[in-house]
Amino acid sequence: MRAASFGCVLAMLTAFAWPAAAQEDLDTLLDQTVVTAASKSAEVSATAPGTSTVITGQDLKRFGLHTLAEAVDFLSLGAATSGRDVTGDKGGLGARGVQLAGDEGNHFLLLVNGHSVNEPLAGSARFDRAAGIPLEMVDRIEVVLGPGSVLYGSNAMLGVINVVTKSAKDFAGTRLVLESELLTSVRGMAGAGYRFDLLGKPAELTLGLEYYRRFGPKFDLDDQDLGIDPLSFQPTRTTADGPATGIWGGRISDDSFAEAPSALLNFRQGDLRVSAQASLYRAGLPYAAADFDDPDNEQLSRQAWLDVSYQTLVSPAVELTLRGYGDTHDTTSQLDVSREGLCFYLGAETCRVTTVGASRWAGAEFRAALDWFEDGTAVTLVGFDGQYRYAGTKRDTEDEATGRLVTNSTGAFKRNDFVFGAYAQQSFNPTRWLGLNAGARIDKDPRFPAVVSPRAAVSFVPWEGGTLKFTYAEAYRAPSYSETELTVGERLAPVSLDPERVRSFEGSIEQRAGMHRVRSVVFVTRWRELVDVRQLSDAEAQRAVADGRLAFIAPQTEYEEFRNVDGIDNYGASLGYDGGLSDTGLLWGINLTSAIAEPDSGEELALAPHYFGNARVAYDLPDDLPQVALGAFFLSQRLADRGLTGGWAERPYAPRQLELRATVSGDVPPVSGLSYRVGADYSVAKETPFVVGPIQAATPEQRTPALAQTDRFRAFIGLEYKL
Amino acid sequence: MSVSRQSSWSSRIPRLCGIAAGVIGLGVMSQAGCVDLEPTTDIQEELPEGDAGGLSDECTACIQGESGNSLDCRDEFEACDANSACKIIAQCSLDRGCFNVPAAQQINCGIPCGYEAGITSLTDPSIALVSEWTNCIVPPCAEVCGFNGEVPGG
Numbered sequence: 001m002r003a004a005s006f007g008c009v010l011a012m013l014t015a016f017a018w019p020a021a022a023q024e025d026l027d028t029l030l031d032q033t034v035v036t037a038a039s040k041s042a043e044v045s046a047t048a049p050g051t052s053t054v055i056t057g058q059d060l061k062r063f064g065l066h067t068l069a070e071a072v073d074f075l076s077l078g079a080a081t082s083g084r085d086v087t088g089d090k091g092g093l094g095a096r097g098v099q100l101a102g103d104e105g106n107h108f109l110l111l112v113n114g115h116s117v118n119e120p121l122a123g124s125a126r127f128d129r130a131a132g133i134p135l136e137m138v139d140r141i142e143v144v145l146g147p148g149s150v151l152y153g154s155n156a157m158l159g160v161i162n163v164v165t166k167s168a169k170d171f172a173g174t175r176l177v178l179e180s181e182l183l184t185s186v187r188g189m190a191g192a193g194y195r196f197d198l199l200g201k202p203a204e205l206t207l208g209l210e211y212y213r214r215f216g217p218k219f220d221l222d223d224q225d226l227g228i229d230p231l232s233f234q235p236t237r238t239t240a241d242g243p244a245t246g247i248w249g250g251r252i253s254d255d256s257f258a259e260a261p262s263a264l265l266n267f268r269q270g271d272l273r274v275s276a277q278a279s280l281y282r283a284g285l286p287y288a289a290a291d292f293d294d295p296d297n298e299q300l301s302r303q304a305w306l307d308v309s310y311q312t313l314v315s316p317a318v319e320l321t322l323r324g325y326g327d328t329h330d331t332t333s334q335l336d337v338s339r340e341g342l343c344f345y346l347g348a349e350t351c352r353v354t355t356v357g358a359s360r361w362a363g364a365e366f367r368a369a370l371d372w373f374e375d376g377t378a379v380t381l382v383g384f385d386g387q388y389r390y391a392g393t394k395r396d397t398e399d400e401a402t403g404r405l406v407t408n409s410t411g412a413f414k415r416n417d418f419v420f421g422a423y424a425q426q427s428f429n430p431t432r433w434l435g436l437n438a439g440a441r442i443d444k445d446p447r448f449p450a451v452v453s454p455r456a457a458v459s460f461v462p463w464e465g466g467t468l469k470f471t472y473a474e475a476y477r478a479p480s481y482s483e484t485e486l487t488v489g490e491r492l493a494p495v496s497l498d499p500e501r502v503r504s505f506e507g508s509i510e511q512r513a514g515m516h517r518v519r520s521v522v523f524v525t526r527w528r529e530l531v532d533v534r535q536l537s538d539a540e541a542q543r544a545v546a547d548g549r550l551a552f553i554a555p556q557t558e559y560e561e562f563r564n565v566d567g568i569d570n571y572g573a574s575l576g577y578d579g580g581l582s583d584t585g586l587l588w589g590i591n592l593t594s595a596i597a598e599p600d601s602g603e604e605l606a607l608a609p610h611y612f613g614n615a616r617v618a619y620d621l622p623d624d625l626p627q628v629a630l631g632a633f634f635l636s637q638r639l640a641d642r643g644l645t646g647g648w649a650e651r652p653y654a655p656r657q658l659e660l661r662a663t664v665s666g667d668v669p670p671v672s673g674l675s676y677r678v679g680a681d682y683s684v685a686k687e688t689p690f691v692v693g694p695i696q697a698a699t700p701e702q703r704t705p706a707l708a709q710t711d712r713f714r715a716f717i718g719l720e721y722k723l
Numbered sequence: 724m725s726v727s728r729q730s731s732w733s734s735r736i737p738r739l740c741g742i743a744a745g746v747i748g749l750g751v752m753s754q755a756g757c758v759d760l761e762p763t764t765d766i767q768e769e770l771p772e773g774d775a776g777g778l779s780d781e782c783t784a785c786i787q788g789e790s791g792n793s794l795d796c797r798d799e800f801e802a803c804d805a806n807s808a809c810k811i812i813a814q815c816s817l818d819r820g821c822f823n824v825p826a827a828q829q830i831n832c833g834i835p836c837g838y839e840a841g842i843t844s845l846t847d848p849s850i851a852l853v854s855e856w857t858n859c860i861v862p863p864c865a866e867v868c869g870f871n872g873e874v875p876g877g
């Protein structure tokens with residue numbers, strides 16, 4: 001949260017920006033934060049389009065943060081998750097009071113060193129442990145709020161989060177990290193950064209290898225009464241071995257686990273850069289509508305990508321970038337089901353339902369930047385991005401005891417597409433007090449008409465340290481392949497589905513004075529064409545039969561499909577203040593956001609907090625004494641994701657959340673290179689706004705839902721040894 | 724001596740980490756190619772079937788709640804008969820001889836009948852209707868129809 005370091009600013013400006021920027025007063029620059037995600041080039045965040053928060057690697061360590069999601073919650077302005085649950089999954093990421101049910105990071109674009117990792121099958125990106133990014137390697141996390149499709153295309157509706165890793169210089173040497181959330185998890189990390197000569201030219205390599213394992217916590221879920229099974233006329237079976245009780249609930253002990261090995265590598269030689277990541281995430285699914293606390297209920301996600309770019313100045317005025325990349329991502333979920341109503345195959349007492357989905361994509365991007373006057377006052381950026389995609393899925397059911405398939409695959413599809421995007425951006429800074437930035441991108445996906453995403457921003461520096469900024473931007477999210485292609489059970493693949501769209505106008509004012517920065521942002525956003533599930537009318541079901549999408553209409557059966565439905569009006573304000581006392585090592589900050597999100601239906605928007613924010617204070621004690629930090633994250637009450645559709649006796653809400661985290665970190669004086677971090681986290685609320693378990697709508701026996709649980713206290717300790 | 728040993732280790736560890744990272748990365752990537760998305764389409768579901776034979780007039784009257792020990796089942800029969808899906812399932816179940824097999828297999832026997840009736844959800848009201856009818860008629864009509872007299876959950 002502090003201003004970027006001198007070396008960081010200088011390195012970024014010399015690496016990405018133009019000579020005029022480098023000539024600015026360095027004293028001023030030292031007080032500024034710099035972002036690269038807003039315009040694909042380094043620029044001061046105060047004048048960059050959108051609202052930016054830069055979270056440094058030092059912040060991550062100081063405040064005891066373990067995931068991207070925690071970093072956003074505790075340190076960013078305007079963005080937040082729905083709160084932590086026991087699995088460590090924060091259930092997607094929202095911003096400015098908009099969090100959409102079913103979102104798995106689909107409305108934020110996640111970049112790692114500029115490489116997009118949102119996968120096209122579900123459109124998701126993970127911000128929890130599944131992200132597979134060793135945080136010790138992170139130089140900074142740029143959180144840029146506001147529509148960002150102008151340069152990046154799909155998914156950047158709420159914003160763009162860019163994780164930038166450290167250079168070999170800042171990650172020099174070899175380090176080993178061992179950390180544990182007591183009685184819950186362990187994490188080991190080995191990392192190194194070094195520079196060497198390769199074929200007679202200087203090169204550098206940074207890499208990290210991480211292994212995380214969670215073996216708890218144990219927690220309790222209220223009983224859910226499933227009643228009598230409609231096939232067996234006996235109490236519903238909820239376990240493979242135990243008696244049929246009709247009750248799903250109790251103590252979760254066996255199915256609360258996770259493990260996540262990952263590797264991240266960066267190589268650079270001259271103009272050539274190579275980044276690669278491979279990660280695996282395996283975790284229990286204790287909330288699934290399957291046998292209760294069965295350790296075989298799990299999900300396995302694997303991802304790997306390679307990104308190679310070549311960036312060169314062909315003349316003082318022209319810079320070219322050529323980038324090629326390839327990604328693979330797959331997910332397998334396995335659920336054991338003993339309910340006769342769901343497992344009615346001869347000889348099978350328990351069915352194992354395995355759903356497999358995979359997506360692979362590869363592409364190339366060409367980008368050219370033209371500095372018309374060779375002084376940075378007028379820069380034109382143009383780019384083209386072509387991508388080949390493959391996505392598919394299927395679901396198999398087998399006898400859990402024998403492994404024999406008991407029925408044919410369902411929900412199977414495979415699809416290949418070529419998608420294309422082209423963008424242009426013009427920045428113009430005619431004076432020191434005026435900056436203009438305008439651009440647009442067009443994206444073509446064969447599943448829907450071409451989409452144009454414009455953005456325009458103007459910034460003024462009317463007085464010393466002050467910045468006024470106005471930004472208009474539009475963005476879109478391409479429907480995922482699961483939304484456009486999947487037919488399974490009573491859900492039909494839609495005939496057509498348009499992309500979700502958002503347009504936003506925001507104005508901000510920022511004032512800097514020494515270590516102090518105050519900023520206020522006002523935003524008005526209109527969402528439209530949102531994708532959600534809707535039931536088919538009788539006439540629509542008949543048309544589906546005529547179209548061949550449905551074989552027959554079963555009596556009293558409700559069919560459904562994804563559709564473009566309501567829009568949302570969203571408006572509000574954010575206020576942020578960062579401060580400190582120079583030479584004392586004392587830093588503090590607070591971010592507040594108040595927002596209203598009104599769906600066209602007139603109903604309340606599920607999951608959306610009306611106000612949220614964070615506060616923090618850190619103090620570097622003198623000499624060899626440690627650094628002490630306290631962070632707080634708070635959320636107002638939120639309606640549960642199934643709050644409107646479940647028919648509950650009362651609308652279920654997750655209570656107000658206040659999460660407090662205290663961290664002490666420092667060196668272990670007797671041992672050179674050894675440092676520690678210890679801390680504790682306390683959560684006031686014990687629930688998050690997600691309905692879990694098999695009862696997702698009220699039944700005669702069950703009129704209230706079970707919500708995902710929060711483990712209210714965690715303590716952690718970590719050691720880092722730098723060789 | 725110890726300094727040079729430490730220096731030697733320091734220089735090797737990054738390379739060892741690099742090799743390990745590369746091996747793990749390549750391992751994960753190679754595994755990613757192993758996901759099989761080819762759908763299975765040739766499974767023949769093994770479902771029990773009884774010896775239906777033919778229904779006597781006496782049996783037909785009994786299962787319709789018109790005579791014998793099932794006189795109290797007339798309402799159940801009419802409710803099922805008025806529901807197109809229930810009617811299909813009932814006729815199909817009789818044709819397949821599903822009431823002649825042990826109770827534990829009767830559900831599996833009737834599954835194709837559900838498919839034939841277009842049932843895709845067990846919450847379909849026709850399931851309840853057919854259940855009420857079978858629970859009512861199977862025990863009292865067992866003798867005249869040759870049913871084994873058992874019903875699921877009975």
